[in-house]
Amino acid sequence: MKLKLLTWDVKDTLLRLRLPVGQQYHAEAKNRGLQVDPASLEASFHQAYRTQCRLFPNYGLTQGMTSHQWWLDVVTQTFYLSGVQDDRSVQPLAEKLYQDFCTAHNWEVLPGAREALEGCRNIGLKMAVISNFDRRLEEILRQCNLDKHFEFVLTSESAGIAKPHLGIFHKALRLAKVSPHQAAHVGDDYVNDYKAARLAGMHSYLIRAMRGTKLQEQGVPDEHVIQSPEQIIPRLAVDSFNTICAEE
Template sequence: MLFSKIRLITFDSTGTLLNFSVHPSKKYAQIASLYGIECDHNILNENFRSHWRKMIKEHPNYGRHSGLGWENWWRQIVLHTFKGCEVPIDDGKLNTIANHLIEEYKQRSCWKVTQGALDLLSYLKHKGVTLGVISNIDPRLHETLINNKVRHYFKFVVTSYEAGIEKPHPRIFEEAIKASSIEDLKSEECLHIGDSIPLDYVGATRAGWKALVLLPDKSSQNEDKIDENHKFYSFYDLHKYLMDNGETVKKIQ
């Protein structure tokens, strides 16, 4: 892949720039314990995964178009995750726990910036490349990025909830081009980096963008659809690749 015409680079958030500092099931158990509720995090994990699948099918994009709304979407996730717990919990306490968790996931304590990401962002920023974020997520992402001290690297943040469309739909990538405010920017001058082959890589390439995928391990996804040179297993490898091609990354004047 040549970068002679790249003018915009965007990143996915969860699983790419940011990862959970504690597994969500353990975080749910920790917060519940603050209210005197003790639940097995393994049971919470099973409940969470089951209801997550149900909610994304019945109320996609965090309830953006179903009328549920993202806050109530997450309340439903929390309520049903704990409803399956062997310990009986009254609805009032469940709502309190849900509200606590909704706020908690804005905080730095729930997240860790992926190793090597800051070095790469600093390098690209120094090169003068315009950076952005495109993520299938709710609007809390803005605060999350600020609290994790990475928001200043990005000119814009496009969340699926606010855009009203999710990756891999081409329109969310079009929204990013608009948000960049780069004059006469074309899709082939854009690069997207994420951890999902169907959502990030396939989504971006179908929108006419270039794409690279940052995989968490070497067997996590079906990699048949992507070029061997377009997949990486760490930000360090990705950074080296871009540095080796650094002279061809176009600097925005």
């Protein structure tokens, strides 16, 4: 059966941060008279983020949190771990950073992403987003001029379910009104994107700069690995005739 829907992950698939988090936090802190080492902020951010994800998965939605508060807590804890423990300084800084990460100022489109989306649209594919992102994603995509390509944007916050839970893929399929074998997903994470989509019955492709031994051990065929977004066009052209149409 012919492919009807292509869903995309966003972070590190279509968009990436312009600068590492530690550098962006450092710059904003410096603007407010706070001197904090960017390397320390980078390490502290990853520690705070991992802890927050473990204690309050998917933005703490089932525990009564909002994604806004979830991120403010991450930023506050990041600065706390880096030695800045003055709430009067950190709270407005955290709010400013939350707003900044909603803009194209902090995000850039990956090379080949615009060409990939234009190409998919030109061949008549319906496209959508499935992302473990919060409610800011639609505005970020709009500011980066990518929103026009998508039928809908399904975030883990709006769905109430995060990848790799199969429910978020099933919800996207229901919204698009297509069967799993009529859809494919593209992302950069083996578990959240490639494996989960296949378990949901979809086709999937993994974006990786190099294939690597680990992917071989995980059984990801060469033809399911692409090095950049625009490589999806020739890959779909091949698979549409060899794999997908063979299922009709």
